[in-house]
Amino acid sequence: MTEQEFQEEFISYGFDAAYVCPHEPEEGCECHKPRPGMLQKAATEHELNLRHCAVIGDVGSTDMLAAAAVGSIRILVETGWGKQSLEKYRHKWYEQASPDYVAKDLLDAVKWLIGNNS
Ligand SMILES: [Zn+2]
Structure with a gap:
């Protein structure tokens, strides 16, 4: 898949x-x-204030660290690489970028965000 196909x-x-x-x-x-x-x-x-944005990802050592670098809300999902990120690879990121919420999956992440912002 090309970059353009991915975006489309x-x-x-x-x-x-x-x-x-x-x-x-x-x-x-x-x-x-x-x-x-x-x-x-x-x-x-898109004229976003990243401090008011959430990054939802499954890799602590990339997604959560990137989110922490710009002050975004951090949500780690347990799907994909999420469980391994939290367990085996925790030492690579958790201290600098612990998640604001650990979600079961993407739906759980969105539900938490909606509840968190209301
Ligand atoms: Zn690049």
């Missing part, structure tokens, strides 16, 4: 935008998580 697929689901880092980690770009470049790009393009 997400937009077809109703997302405003989708971002992809096309680089390898050793290229040292600003968008490869845990660097927060994609979040900052989205913030610029």
Whole structure:
């Protein structure tokens, strides 16, 4: 799947935008998580205050660290790599970027956010 196909697929689901880092980690770009470049790009393009945004992800050492770097709300889902992130790889991220909420799955994450913001 090309970057453009990926973006078109997400937009077809109703997302405003989708971002992809096309680089390898050793290229040292600003968008490869845990660097927060994609979040900052989205913030610029959509006039978002990242401190009022939530990052939902399954990888602590990338998603949660990127979220912490820009002060976003952090939600780790237990699906995907989530359980391993919390257990086996916890030492790589938890101290700097512990999640505000650990969700069973994406639906649980969204329900928590709605409840948290009402
Ligand atoms: Zn990149």
